[in-house]
Amino acid sequence: MEKNMELAKLSNEELLDLYKKVDDYVVFLDKEKEKNLKGTEE
């Protein structure tokens, strides 16, 4: 996906929105990983 993004076309506001979406997503994934890592520990 990162290769197909034409970011230059985005307005400043849209670019920051996009960044926020991905950032929130990364935070979500981080939490998921942390939560479920506990279940895999010995």
Place this chain on the structure above:
Amino acid sequence: MNDILEEMDKFISGNKEVLAVLPLNNKKNKAAYVKKVEEFEDTALKIKKVIWNEIQERYDRYLNVTQDPKIAELEKNIENMDNIDLFNELNTPFEKLGIDKICHSLSSYFEGDLKLLNDNIKLFLDIFENFGITLTEEDFNYSQFTNDYMKAFFVEKSKGTIDSDNLKKIFEQIYWKCPNIVTHIELNIRYLYYINFKKIDKEVNARNDRTLSITQLDKNGLVKKYFELNKDLIKTKRKDIKDVWDKFYTEKWKSKEYSEKEMSVLYDKLSTKKYFECSKEEREEINKNFGKLLNTLEEYRVYVRFKYIIDDLTEKYKAKDTFKGSYDSKSKELRKKEQALLRESKKNKTLMKRIKNPIFLFFKKKWERKIYEFPVTSNTEIKELKKLYDELDIEQVNTKIAEFVDDNCSIKYMFKIATSYYTYAYNLIKEHYKEDEIFDVESELKVLVDFIDQPYKVMVNNIKLVEEPNIASIITNRYKILNINIEVEDLEEENIESYIAGVEKIVNYHNILRSGINLDDVTFVENVKPMVEKMNKQN
């Protein structure tokens, strides 16, 4: 919504759906789930990096603006005209060269600040040197103490060590014998200026002639050029993209405060016209008038701040007939006493030499007494001379008022008289703020001097002393005609600052537009700046 944003939403929700259906009922499934999460996270971080790069690239690009080269050029041209003060017709070389300031600093000497004393003596010697007069210890004969100190001073000066402990020690030794040593030095400086006045004055005139010849201008043309350059500098700076960016970057201004909605409310409040419904030409005209109004209000603000100076000068002006001849008579009295003191001082020096000679043994006792008493009597005379010099400073301002001031003088001219005489202006400000012990008189005086030096002085340039009581009405009437909502009450003490803030904001807005800056880019930088700072901290 933009395609990329939509795609991103789909991408994220698709991945979340994948995760949602993965079983988590045992350790093995959980491990597989974590693996999938890590796989997604790896991709997400790559995407995040790509987006951040674009953000960083835009952020750097927006901030990578350079100052208009015209600004540096104008600043250089103005700097090259730094001898403009030599053309001031209201004062003498004593003030033009800053010797008045040196004497004032020595007058205000307080115990222990030897650096101030030495720096000022050095400054004085440098000024004289610059005018082709090399002074030596022999020139400092106002009293034996002065001579003793200056002998040591010149030795240290030749070594470049005027801050040395040795000089400090010598000063302390002299100080115990003569606590008025600094006054002695100050008066010696004044005397040296007096006896060299003709030479210095001639050189000032020669330098001025050279300046006029090089620039091929007359005096008025030169002063006009100086103010034109300053005007051009202010104008260029105001709309300079780098300057405007710096205001936002340093958070002095905020983009949301300059939104069209905010500005529309402000224009409607301060202008009788609907700004955003006006043509481009009409808008230009409105903004031009607000620019003029801001200059006038800033002038008015300075005028109110220093009105007590105008009041003092006006009082003096009313009594100007009583000043006639007083400067000359005071000056004569001072010179007579000073000459008498210097004659006595010379005699005393001769006695000190002769007393060592055995052939004068018969007079030894008598002379010893004279030599012993001389410092005390000369010190009393020096104190009287100091008083006369201070009175003469006051008489000089009085004389200039009698010579130059009448009802048709502008307010600016009055301020110019005040700032042409450092000691007068300094003492007046000090007196005005006498209740405030820590008040910074020097900075306050600088505000007035800078104001006199700045080129936008339409109001104080035109309003005459006789019109002074009506200044607020003159301003409001003038700008009402130009479709600006302004009342005399807006200029009252409790309202003026908020009124000026509104006008200033309109002028800033106009300059932002003229600079070519995009407010959307500014908002972007404002949002990204804390993110960049956070990242820089983490790294």
